[in-house]
Amino acid sequence: MNAPTGLAPLRILVIADSKIPVPPFGYGGAERIIAHLCEGFARRGHIVTLMGAVGSGNYGRLVTYPWAGGHGPVWRGYSKLSFFAKCIRELSRGHDAILAACRTDYLIPFLRSGVPLLYRFGNPIEHSDVDRLAKNTRGPLSLVAVSNHQHRDFPNRSWNTIYNGADLSHIPFSTDATGGYLAFIGRLTANKGVDTAIHVARKAGIPLKIAGNISDEPGGKKFFEQKIRPHLNRDIEWIGEIGNEKKFAFLGRAKALLAPIRWDEPCANVVMESLACGTPVIAAERGSMPELVRDGLNGFIASDEDRMIEAIARINEISRRACREDAETRFSSDEMVEKYLSILINLHAKQNAQLGRLFPRMSQ
Secondary structure, X not given: OOOOOOOOOOEEEEEEOOOOOOOOOOOOHHHHHHXXXXXXXXXXOOEEEEEEOOOOOOOOEEEEOOOOOOOOHHHHHHHHHHHHHHHHHHHHHOOOEEEEEOOHHHHHHHHOXXXXXXXXXXXXXXXXXXXXXXXXXXXXXXXXXXXXXXXXXXXXXXXXXXXXXXXXXXXXXXXXXXXXXXXXXXXXXXXXXXXHHHHHHHHHOOOEEEEOOOOOOOOHHHHHXXXXXXXXXXXXXXXXXXXXXXXXXXXXXXXXXXXXXXOOOOOOHHHHHHHHHOOOEEEEOOOOHHHHOOEOOOEEEEOOXXXXXXXXXXXXXXXXXXXXXXXXXXOEHHHHHHHHHHHHHHHHHHHHHHHHHHOHHHXX
């Protein structure tokens, strides 16, 4: 697909964190979204440069830089200097617009260059990041949140809310829960609530299959050994981390996806993927879940374990076809790409208009 008629292809620089490749080999929700965006921009005829982790895909041009986390100050300093040196080279190449989803302190050279910038917040938003962007940006700036809940503490800022999308063309719809089990997918951490999922499944008397990785975060292995491993048996099964093909089959066979989160998750990709498979979602009343899960239509919102057990008993009230249709209506990766691209085009046009006012003869 080419760029829209009358519009020259944009030279888009996409900047991701460098911890996990784009797309990820396993866990990596943000990196999967960045991959969808890069693929979508390139398919529409735009020129894409990705700055990200070693092992990332090449959507036109790839620039890698080292990950600073988990190392001492010397390595962190080297990583940042390495990134800044690559920033200078990228600025010399010329880009029409930037889509950034990395640490804001790394962006200073780009912010001060005047190149139009769209910043995507994938995690809970910090005031320091918003302030850094606002104070240092010399060109057109747009802020994107992945749910309304995510930006509720910033009412005086202008926001674009764009939910994460799933590539529905690669997610098969399942009309029946042939596996007869409940599903959990995510990092095996306390904030994801996998231990709650275990308690709820046991009380409901329905098998639970858990897909996810033991977290390398502080306390991650201890949590797994104390809160998860002792409960694993014939009915509570941990199958490890799974890739997309196995994940969609895993979700499609489940009666429901359990998402008993204990934190204000901005936008859970697995919710969209589960709905695309036709599998309803039973989620805690936290973060973006009440926006993503329409109580009684594509799943249930539950305020505690008892309400979650009640929701499991009512899961057959939810139409699996309605779940798929909801995903197609609200969570298509194609629609997500179009929304991001529209903002980038508008930012580029805004900069051109500003330059035209400053240098009227050059714009004629």
